[in-house]
Amino acid sequence: MATRRSVLGDAHVDRAEAAKTPFDEPFQTFITEGAWGSVWSRPHFTKRERSIVTLALLAGMGNFDEVAMHVRATANTGATRDDLIEAMLHVAVYCGVPKANHAIKIIKQTYAEMDGAA
Structure with a gap:
């Protein structure tokens, strides 16, 4: 989440989090962990x-x-x-x-x- 916030900004992430529903929560978790926590956080x-x-x-x-x-x-x-x-x-x-x-x-x-x- 820290990487996601550092790239997209707090306002964007706060809007996305506020709009999250039980339906898309698994997807939001997936992109936060996969895209932002794994790929965007790599050091190379x-x-x-x-x-x-x-x-x-x-x-x-x-x-x-x-x-x-x-x-x-x-x-x-x-x-x-x-x-x-x-x-x-x-x-x-x-x-x-x-x-x-x-x-x-x-x-x-x-x-x-x-x-x-x-």
């Missing part, structure tokens, strides 16, 4: 590197629902806008231009919101 990659990889994978697989959340998390992980455009170029080459294009649209919109311009 930095949180910045994990952010870049995560966003590239989300975009490359077309899992766009979590892109904005992970873009907002870059404020905590240190991944930069330059890092993300480089990652999206890789997505375009290896996974397809339409996927990268859609992810870039979400990334731009999220940065505009973060900058207070949206």
Whole structure:
């Protein structure tokens, strides 16, 4: 939970925890333990590197629902806008231009919101 909070921020995790129901509690436990407690807590990659990889994978697989959340998390992980455009170029080459294009649209919109311009 500490890693999840350090990446996503207390506000996001508090909202997720408050919205948890008996139905999705096993899933919330699974992602907290598996993704955050196991994978994101490993020492080899930095949180910045994990952010870049995560966003590239989300975009490359077309899992766009979590892109904005992970873009907002870059404020905590240190991944930069330059890092993300480089990652999206890789997505375009290896996974397809339409996927990268859609992810870039979400990334731009999220940065505009973060900058207070949206």
